Amino acid sequence: MSDLFSLSSITPRSWQGYAALALLAGALFSGLLVTATPGYDIATVALIFILLLFAIQMDQFPPAIAATCLFLGAHGAAWLLLAGITGNEGTARASFYLLLAAAWLLAWRCVTVLSALRPTSRWAATALRLIIPAIFGAWILIIWEAVTRGAGIPFILLPPPSAIGVRIANSLPVLAADVRQTIFKAVIFGYVVGSGAGFLAAIAADRVPFLRRGLLPIGNMVSALPIIGVAPIMVMWFGFDWQSKAAVVIIMTFFPMLVNTVAGLAASGHMERDLMRTYASSYWQTLFKLRLPAAAPFIFNALKINSTLALIGAIVAEFFGTPVVGMGFRISTEVGRMNIDMVWAEIAVAALAGSVFYGVVALFERAVTFWHPSVRGG
Amino acid sequence: ADKVTLQLKWVTQAQFAGYYVAKDKGFYEAEGLDVEIKPGGPDIAPEQVIAGGGADVIVDWMGGALAAREKGVPLVNIAQPFKKAGMQLVCPKDGPVKTEADFKGHTLGVWFFGNEYPFYAWMNKLGLKTDGGPDGVTVLKQSFDVQPLIQKQADCISVMTYNEYWQLIDAGYKPEELIVFNYSAMGNDLLEDGLYALEDKLKDPAFEDKMVRFVRASMKGWKYAVDNSDEAAGIVMDNGGQDENHQKRMMGEVAKLIDNADGKLDPATYARTAKALLDQKIITKEPTGAYTTAITDKAIK
Amino acid sequence: MDSFRDNIVPVTSILAGVVVVWYVFAVILNAPFQRDLDRRAGETPGIVEFIGKTMAQPKPTLPAPHQVAVNFFENTFLRKVTSNRSLVYNAWVTLSSTLLGFAFGTALGILIAVGIVHVATLDRSLMPWIIASQTIPILAVAPMIIVVLAAIGVTGLIPKALISTYLSFFPVAVGMVKGLRSPELTHLDLMHTYNASPSQTFWKLRVPASVPFLFTSMKVAVAASLVGAIVGELPTGAVAGIGAKLLAGAYYSQTIDIWSALVAGSVVAALLVMVVGIAGRLVDRAMGGRPA
Amino acid sequence: MTGQSPAVVSASKLGLTFQTSDGPVQALSNVDLTIGKGEFVSFIGPSGCGKTTLLRVIADLEKPTSGSISVNGVTPEQARENRAYGYVFQAAALYPWRTIERNVALPLEIMGLSKAEQAARIKRTLDLVNLSGFEQKYPWQLSGGMQQRASIARALAFDADLLLMDEPFGALDEIVRDHLNEQLLELWDRTNKTICFVTHSIPEAVYLSTRIIVMSPRPGRVSDVIESTLPKKRPLDIRETPEFLAIAARVRDGLRAGHSYED
Amino acid sequence: MTGQSPAVVSASKLGLTFQTSDGPVQALSNVDLTIGKGEFVSFIGPSGCGKTTLLRVIADLEKPTSGSISVNGVTPEQARENRAYGYVFQAAALYPWRTIERNVALPLEIMGLSKAEQAARIKRTLDLVNLSGFEQKYPWQLSGGMQQRASIARALAFDADLLLMDEPFGALDEIVRDHLNEQLLELWDRTNKTICFVTHSIPEAVYLSTRIIVMSPRPGRVSDVIESTLPKKRPLDIRETPEFLAIAARVRDGLRAGHSYED
Numbered sequence A: 001m002s003d004l005f006s007l008s009s010i011t012p013r014s015w016q017g018y019a020a021l022a023l024l025a026g027a028l029f030s031g032l033l034v035t036a037t038p039g040y041d042i043a044t045v046a047l048i049f050i051l052l053l054f055a056i057q058m059d060q061f062p063p064a065i066a067a068t069c070l071f072l073g074a075h076g077a078a079w080l081l082l083a084g085i086t087g088n089e090g091t092a093r094a095s096f097y098l099l100l101a102a103a104w105l106l107a108w109r110c111v112t113v114l115s116a117l118r119p120t121s122r123w124a125a126t127a128l129r130l131i132i133p134a135i136f137g138a139w140i141l142i143i144w145e146a147v148t149r150g151a152g153i154p155f156i157l158l159p160p161p162s163a164i165g166v167r168i169a170n171s172l173p174v175l176a177a178d179v180r181q182t183i184f185k186a187v188i189f190g191y192v193v194g195s196g197a198g199f200l201a202a203i204a205a206d207r208v209p210f211l212r213r214g215l216l217p218i219g220n221m222v223s224a225l226p227i228i229g230v231a232p233i234m235v236m237w238f239g240f241d242w243q244s245k246a247a248v249v250i251i252m253t254f255f256p257m258l259v260n261t262v263a264g265l266a267a268s269g270h271m272e273r274d275l276m277r278t279y280a281s282s283y284w285q286t287l288f289k290l291r292l293p294a295a296a297p298f299i300f301n302a303l304k305i306n307s308t309l310a311l312i313g314a315i316v317a318e319f320f321g322t323p324v325v326g327m328g329f330r331i332s333t334e335v336g337r338m339n340i341d342m343v344w345a346e347i348a349v350a351a352l353a354g355s356v357f358y359g360v361v362a363l364f365e366r367a368v369t370f371w372h373p374s375v376r377g378g
Numbered sequence B: 001a002d003k004v005t006l007q008l009k010w011v012t013q014a015q016f017a018g019y020y021v022a023k024d025k026g027f028y029e030a031e032g033l034d035v036e037i038k039p040g041g042p043d044i045a046p047e048q049v050i051a052g053g054g055a056d057v058i059v060d061w062m063g064g065a066l067a068a069r070e071k072g073v074p075l076v077n078i079a080q081p082f083k084k085a086g087m088q089l090v091c092p093k094d095g096p097v098k099t100e101a102d103f104k105g106h107t108l109g110v111w112f113f114g115n116e117y118p119f120y121a122w123m124n125k126l127g128l129k130t131d132g133g134p135d136g137v138t139v140l141k142q143s144f145d146v147q148p149l150i151q152k153q154a155d156c157i158s159v160m161t162y163n164e165y166w167q168l169i170d171a172g173y174k175p176e177e178l179i180v181f182n183y184s185a186m187g188n189d190l191l192e193d194g195l196y197a198l199e200d201k202l203k204d205p206a207f208e209d210k211m212v213r214f215v216r217a218s219m220k221g222w223k224y225a226v227d228n229s230d231e232a233a234g235i236v237m238d239n240g241g242q243d244e245n246h247q248k249r250m251m252g253e254v255a256k257l258i259d260n261a262d263g264k265l266d267p268a269t270y271a272r273t274a275k276a277l278l279d280q281k282i283i284t285k286e287p288t289g290a291y292t293t294a295i296t297d298k299a300i301k
Numbered sequence C: 001m002d003s004f005r006d007n008i009v010p011v012t013s014i015l016a017g018v019v020v021v022w023y024v025f026a027v028i029l030n031a032p033f034q035r036d037l038d039r040r041a042g043e044t045p046g047i048v049e050f051i052g053k054t055m056a057q058p059k060p061t062l063p064a065p066h067q068v069a070v071n072f073f074e075n076t077f078l079r080k081v082t083s084n085r086s087l088v089y090n091a092w093v094t095l096s097s098t099l100l101g102f103a104f105g106t107a108l109g110i111l112i113a114v115g116i117v118h119v120a121t122l123d124r125s126l127m128p129w130i131i132a133s134q135t136i137p138i139l140a141v142a143p144m145i146i147v148v149l150a151a152i153g154v155t156g157l158i159p160k161a162l163i164s165t166y167l168s169f170f171p172v173a174v175g176m177v178k179g180l181r182s183p184e185l186t187h188l189d190l191m192h193t194y195n196a197s198p199s200q201t202f203w204k205l206r207v208p209a210s211v212p213f214l215f216t217s218m219k220v221a222v223a224a225s226l227v228g229a230i231v232g233e234l235p236t237g238a239v240a241g242i243g244a245k246l247l248a249g250a251y252y253s254q255t256i257d258i259w260s261a262l263v264a265g266s267v268v269a270a271l272l273v274m275v276v277g278i279a280g281r282l283v284d285r286a287m288g289g290r291p292a
Numbered sequence D, E: 001m002t003g004q005s006p007a008v009v010s011a012s013k014l015g016l017t018f019q020t021s022d023g024p025v026q027a028l029s030n031v032d033l034t035i036g037k038g039e040f041v042s043f044i045g046p047s048g049c050g051k052t053t054l055l056r057v058i059a060d061l062e063k064p065t066s067g068s069i070s071v072n073g074v075t076p077e078q079a080r081e082n083r084a085y086g087y088v089f090q091a092a093a094l095y096p097w098r099t100i101e102r103n104v105a106l107p108l109e110i111m112g113l114s115k116a117e118q119a120a121r122i123k124r125t126l127d128l129v130n131l132s133g134f135e136q137k138y139p140w141q142l143s144g145g146m147q148q149r150a151s152i153a154r155a156l157a158f159d160a161d162l163l164l165m166d167e168p169f170g171a172l173d174e175i176v177r178d179h180l181n182e183q184l185l186e187l188w189d190r191t192n193k194t195i196c197f198v199t200h201s202i203p204e205a206v207y208l209s210t211r212i213i214v215m216s217p218r219p220g221r222v223s224d225v226i227e228s229t230l231p232k233k234r235p236l237d238i239r240e241t242p243e244f245l246a247i248a249a250r251v252r253d254g255l256r257a258g259h260s261y262e263d
């Protein structure tokens, strides 16, 4: 192989490049895939090497070109590696993982190059903001796929992402019904009511010193009511449909909002508060015009944390008595049926929904707290 | 001594008294075995544990085991201590459901996590839809208690003869106030607690021998437990069981399911179980090699 | 301890209010089943007797406060603390994995926040996936995690603590990203003019500025890690701990047990949150915090 | 109350001690002071002598630890609740989430003025401080002096009868300062407001005031009170007259006496 | 670089435009400037004319959008990395969680000085600004002028060859100001530092500077450069000399020309 490419003429530009080169050398020594593994012929393996070396070599060019080449090289190699393992699950040898690691390092390098780019056009900036996490995520999936298939991990322990993808594609109606039940009913309702209740409790505690002293310690106690303890009780009280799940979500989201709002209300500056005093502004005027805007960064913190908590809460609550629909129901049932791919399909949908949810909250945050140093840049 | 790890399907209770007795009474030790018993719980799938290498042998229901087998975990039934099924559906007499004909339009509590197959097989037989429509039944995923009945959230709920049934009695229901649909009595039962090991490991004669000794000692344990049910319940309590009275009663009921079994699998029940699973498309093809009588044959000589 | 005295009256009076409401609900929620019981027994008790009975069921829908109190008292004070039935013992089991998980979680959360604030690549690539990770229902994957960990020989406290970690690092990470970015721009400019290294800016400016966010997040995180520890007790065999008590209660519908375990959990939570709060106040005072 | 001309501020034996972790700090001690309606009183004194603290006591932002004080004949607290005064802080204290325009609107919103009235006042006061064209900017987009002018505009828009101004023109250049001095005098003359004005500039104090109160530090106290003999109408070039310079010299002497390192 | 006397700051055609949501703001335009070693240059100009922005560009806190600038012959960024300058901000920018003493210690910690050296410098500079006795106070326990003095002490403790001072004496009374002016001149004379000094006081600018740069706004640009003919040794009463007054008048004219509402 080594006379095809003179390794010495390759000069990496980054530590990832050097490490990748070392891994390639390691793969050569530890025996090529062809000798050990079915599914790979000389041509494929040569192609993988060419792609990786090409990527390392092209790294020296201007960022845009380097990133493109790194992207193509790393992902092309990964694709070839995965293609070869199909039908030969569980046969991977050390060189398989070494080549995979080399490709991964180059993808990392690609992300680094992309992160350093300062595009001028808005359009390119947006594209970059999407591409960078996408590459990162893609590699989580590639490595997952390669390891589960390469090592032949039993399907019921951890199915490969490709199987999960197929499952998602084939179960859209079921997934849609589950999302409707869990997210559009329980999560949204519980999130709104729970966050709202935490917020109002914090205001009440702030307004009435008596409540502040009495309510906060008790609010703290609510914080740890564990889902597994509360969920059955809620089912008892509110029936087995989504209302009981929403109740669990309310309990889970209440506390983060309470704590953060209380902290946020203390965050406004002294001089700003004195100013309001000179206007003899009423409690509520000071609250709305000064203290709540100043508390906004804290409140959004809670909203962000709650956006994921609510989802976990609703799903887990469905482990305890539900109608036969819902993401949590599906997960617990399909585990029992050994349809782990379906479990992961639901998890993937939950992760997607949670990310969208969080993203929406984060967008609101940027719009509302544009004045805060953390948003203005710092 | 040879190490064996047993993964139970549920928490420590008299349902598994035989194994605890065998360990406590030294039956395993006498066979040269060092057995570790891992209790289960909600959301512990023994099939996953054995696939992950966390156990050598598991207690499982046939439905779950066959499903896992098709998903690439080659489980093989090596012994079947429970001859009969303990699952039943109960409805209060003053409720709307008196016979199978009354199910239509009502809400029934069912356990999932692999325990739902007998129910669906039964509904299949009755020709009832389970999607909640007016000409079918509404299914409620029941958690591990009898609250849905007490709360009147369901018209009938699933119970085990040896467990939840007694919770209903404790809650104030009298046996004569309950209508019971027993899966075994109706001939709708699917095989419950059996012992399963991995096919490829069984090919190893040393492992097979270990399993033979394990099954032999376990069945001895079961026999002892059935004969001395109060003592067995005490042993279960010592190992983390809850509520002594309850364990005693459970032991009594479990004894009826064991029914003097020798641990040998009844092929007819197996065939019925496999057919029911096939009918519901839980599994897609007729399983082969899913059980072996070799172990029990050697164990019980 | 003036503030302690100031707090006693409000806390007790609000607790008293809670107890009264609780009694009312106990009667209301337990009434239907009691009526069923009476009907089946053919009895027609008077109002007072009926109410008395709703508060004395062995497995009530909602146990009356005194039932819980008696159970709580027995299991807390009358049992040897080493006994498996002692709430103190079970609370301790849960507490130990909570604390371990909380420590891991806080450390991990801060680490992630530091990475995100300092490394542009991480900021752009990691955050979305951390968010996604948090939407994975932990109870669903916990058994798999535990199976995998057991397979590589990790058992005992660590798996439970890891579940706590998983739940608690996120609030800390989110809060600290905000907190570490919250210094005033002029304060950052000042560091800039000194050509302070990132680590100097971090320790001398970003960390002190993030303190309010840190302690607020830590309060949420400590509560989350307690929930995690309790949840983690289920698939790990659930032999001891508050989660185990809850589960055991749930198998047999021993609602009184469930509630007293819940009360125990809540007390532990309130204490933990208070400790974090006090720590926060001490740090604030040490930093010359201006009284409100 | 002093009888005929009602006292707007009247303090006697006023003292204020801050408790700090390393011992008490006596910020004011034994301050006697009466300010009548329509007076323009300047406070001048070395840094840290208690000028801000005195203004804050008048504004009910600090409670005196000894002595007594009344504002408009009632306690400072009641006066504050009657919205008796507008306050310009030493730092601008603009809200970062509001544009300049909306910062000025803040007190007007609190008073519940109509939108039209608000708009009119905002326009008038922003014009006065020469900030027209910056209505839509956020505070951090303004220079230091512009921020301070915005905060002056905010206090003027409030339009109270008593104005408490803590070094309002500190960050402004001479030209703007002269301009605003004139504007302020004109406003004072027209509306008969009472103004308490902290400044570090002796000419400014002399030019503006009917009375100049010189304070000295550690503990903060009134060390001299100088009544101005200048006429009410004051063109800018009055600052060259001997009368003016004489008053200025007296103020300077009082001020110098308060500085420990000047002896 | 200008050949023999090395230029400390040298800018040509410097421009800076801020992008704001309601359009660009041109803060600096076409600024040409050379400051030699040991010069004391004052910047004076109406509020909002870009003085702070110019200082920030020199300090590498803003990047110019056009033109070029070098500091000590290298880019501002490299100069900053060499810790070439100390900066006094227009607002005090003290860290609220540090005592005054520890605020002054901040740059010294960052430079990694020994504890003893730190203590010595802290004592020296706090003495200089007359804040001894307030070492253990937190910023919010100080008056406005004291805070500003603390921030001056912090910059002086840093002891860089180039001092950038943005209205350092704005919140101080005349007496303290005179005192600090003298101290600053004395320091400058002794150490041969280069000082860029923003002020609003014409006498202060004339008294201190070797060169006065008058700026005018919208867009911010240099409108006049006035070389001082005063000797290097300057007693305080030099401010009464005709020479001094002539320069001051020229500065005032330049300043007035920059004010739109003065025409």
Ligand SMILES: Nc1ncnc2c1ncn2[C@@H]1O[C@H](COP(=O)(O)OP(=O)(O)OP(=O)(O)O)[C@@H](O)[C@H]1O
Pocket (backbone or CB within 6 Å): D018, D019, D020, D025, D026, D027, D045, D046, D047, D048, D049, D050, D051, D052, D053, D054, D090, D220, E140, E141, E142, E143, E144, E145, E146, E171
């Ligand atoms: N909140 C506080 N806690 C403790 N001491 C304080 C506080 N506020 C002010 N002081 C002290 O009180 C004294 C007077 O402060 P004040 O702000 O009134 O001075 P000032 O005359 O306004 O000075 P400047 O002209 O510098 O603004 C100072 O010594 C200061 O340190």
Ligand SMILES: Nc1ncnc2c1ncn2[C@@H]1O[C@H](COP(=O)(O)OP(=O)(O)OP(=O)(O)O)[C@@H](O)[C@H]1O
Pocket (backbone or CB within 6 Å): D140, D141, D142, D143, D144, D145, D146, D171, E018, E019, E020, E025, E026, E027, E045, E046, E047, E048, E049, E050, E051, E052, E053, E054, E090, E220
């Ligand atoms: N971050 C910013 N974004 C937008 N505009 C800005 C920003 N900073 C300053 N400006 C604008 O740039 C111009 C010059 O501001 P700069 O702070 O340099 O003025 P200055 O000369 O220091 O005034 P002052 O004497 O009032 O401090 C002003 O019009 C201001 O509004």
Ligand SMILES: [Mg+2]
Pocket (backbone or CB within 6 Å): D051, D052, D053, D090, D166, E143, E144, E145
């Ligand atoms: Mg002051």
Ligand SMILES: [Mg+2]
Pocket (backbone or CB within 6 Å): D143, D144, D145, E051, E052, E053, E090, E166
């Ligand atoms: Mg400025």
